[in-house]
Amino acid sequence: MQARKARKAINAVLKAHGQKRDNLIPILQDIQERMSCLSPEALHMVAEHLHLSENDVYGVATFYAQFRFHPPGRHRIKVCQGTACHVRGGGQVLEAIVRKIGIFPGETTEDGNFSLERVACFGSCALPPVVVVDDKVYGRMSARKIEKLIEGLE
């Protein structure tokens, strides 16, 4: 049932795009937005749709940092690692999160509650350090503030 539904959703995305190769990245982006990550089945279907080899599709999907192959946690915490954040204590904020939820960047907690990512730069350099939780941008963070924020989510 689940699998049928997933296939249907993927097909809907594929239908909305043409079959030329330059659709590949937009297709992967749309699928990830709907399904939260790229499954082996999705990549297989994309390859068929665009008449590319699966290898080729994997090659592109793994090249770009945006694409995930495992579902993220219910709350996605992204920590900015930009230069301004770095010199204003972004590292300490990241460490505080690691201590608080017990996972490293790139991982998801066992209960599926949180996933943690580092992002090169959000471009909000004037309010460092920056953390983005579930697409909401938080500026002027500190180790203490982020701990409180996470406690509020748990």
Next chain:
Amino acid sequence: MNFTDIKQQSRQSWERFARPDAPRVLVGSATCGRAAGALDVLRAFREACAGDPALDDVHIHEVGCLGMCYAEPLVEIRGPGGGRVLYQGVRGDMVPDLVREHLVGGRPVFNHAVCMMEGPPVEDLPLFQELPMIRHQLRVVVRNCGIVDPTNIHHYIARGGYSGFARALGMDSDAVIEEIKASGLRGRGGAGFPTGLKWGFARKSAGKIKYVICNADEGDPGAFMDRSVLEGDPHAVLEGLLIAGYAIGATHGYVYCRAEYPLAIERLQKAIQQMREKRLLGRKILGSPFAFEITIKKGAGAFVCGEETSLMQSIEGKRGMPRSRPPFPAVSGLFGKPTNINNVETLAAVSAIMEKGGQWYAGIGTEKSKGTKTFSLAGKITRTGLIEVPMGISLRTIIEDIGGGVLDGKGFKAVQTGGPSGGCVPAKHLDLPVDYEHLAQVGSIMGSGGMIVIDDESCMVDVAKYFLGFTENESCGKCVPCRMGTQHLLRILTAITEGKGSVEDLESIRKIGETMKKASLCGLGQTAPNPALTTLDSFMDEYLAHIKDRKCPAGVCRALIRFRIDPKLCTGCMACAKACPVGAVSGKKKKPHRIDFDLCIRCGACRQACKFNAVIVE
């Protein structure tokens, strides 16, 4: 509708918007404003005005960034008799007060007010243009940011927008290129190549199908100029793209915008839709034979895709890896067709140049670096934000006058320009005029405009390591000098910050760096060693302190420092004990505390928490 009618319609719309007596609230809600809570403020204003019939005629707008990011959220209120006042640091709970006093009562709330956006002055509130942060600036690229509603094309047109394009349409395309050449504009994406010259190459290339691309990948960590312009004034960029398309004979334009900028993408989409409604896109644009379409492409998180050849690979749906040039994009670019690619800021300058003329632009700046440049001023500086200054202004004016000097009155050590491709300009060059030539002279680059101020509490070896960590991660791996070089440099720098370095390592850094510069395929690898090489040149003593004395003078590198509490300064307030995540601080209330060195993980939480500067780094 012809352009004269569109302009007429726009002018009326703008006049209604700009009327000084019409009550309005303008909330700066670009990404930086949002990070400071602008959306909560926006909601609070909407709620405060919704229930009250007296406030029925108050209009609330979202606007872009005025550049004073340190004071966000910024709100401009225009009230009956209250003038146009800009408020800083607005929070949701301040809104009822602002509404009652300013919007209803017509009295500015002085303790939160920064300035008047327009005269006449009220009491001792300065005018916006006279603020220390604004006085030295010249706003060309960001001319409309924070002033117009970026989702309203009429505002843009009423302030001169699309007039430059309309003028171009009446000219021969070669004449347009001559105008850009006369302006002296150079590419703002980093390399500084003369824009008119580049357009000329693409124009001369044979072929029916040609492309123009706007590079909005802005991957440099610490740079946010392009984001601000796209969010605050998307039409300025799109008009530039339209002009570029007309000049080189392209019928299709792409905007390649990084996915980390969702608001910028939203604003672009909206703007393109409005262009279509006004017949500024599609066939027979403004009644001429010119036809043009624009497509937005979202990046997928790869820094190297800012490099032009790799960006084109990415649009084509491939791995974004650079290829060797020639052939240059002007000859064979996107889908093998002649292609011209320009940066966001370049294009926003183009639309201003076509409106006001190449001579006007050439009158700004220095002999070889014309015009203005935007910088994102961040790091250890009092007034962080987005600024735009004439080329040739001194670094000192930027940092001391505009930026208000180093944060918390600490000592100025260096300023990092050009991001991971750039270098650190040390304090002794503070009087350097900022232009392409002078920055190159001291070993750094203009780059795209990131400017990170570094104080004496930042370690230069750590900064170099930070950038190499970035480039090592982002190297696409296609060529060996960059792939291996970044790895080696990072390993060496990491060893030095851990007190495991040797003097010979410094020679290795130089050798590897020189090889990478010469032998890497693209700009990423060619410039990646710069942060290490420039810090080595200017801050050799810091490197030697790490290597010979096993000490980090700035107190940053974990393996080489220790935190201690000065019993004379400690008041026993317990703040540090509460902040310490591992329970390494002990002591009774009102008695001096102690740190257990074995438990301490050197995270610095106690130092941040202490209000009495009693935590010392050794």
